[in-house]
Amino acid sequence: MRRDDLTDAEWERVASLLPQDGVHADRTTDDRTVIDGLLHQARTGVRWRHLPDRYGC
Numbered sequence: 001m002r003r004d005d006l007t008d009a010e011w012e013r014v015a016s017l018l019p020q021d022g023v024h025a026d027r028t029t030d031d032r033t034v035i036d037g038l039l040h041q042a043r044t045g046v047r048w049r050h051l052p053d054r055y056g057c
Contacts, residue, residue: 002054004043005036029056 006014011032018031037055041048 002036004040006032006039011035 014035015031033054033056037051040046040055041051
């Protein structure tokens with residue numbers, strides 16, 4: 001986990017709001033990584049294509 005990524009406590013609060021029934025079963029990136037990527041983009045304003053690789057494609 002990086003400094004700006006969600007903590008375990010923050011993730012527990014967010015995870016309960018997401019669908020749990022395998023809606024995105026074919027996706028290779030987990031929900032927590034996607035949310036961290038969204039927050040990184042919102043915080044830094046970086047273009048989507050310039051997101052660090054750790055957030056997936």
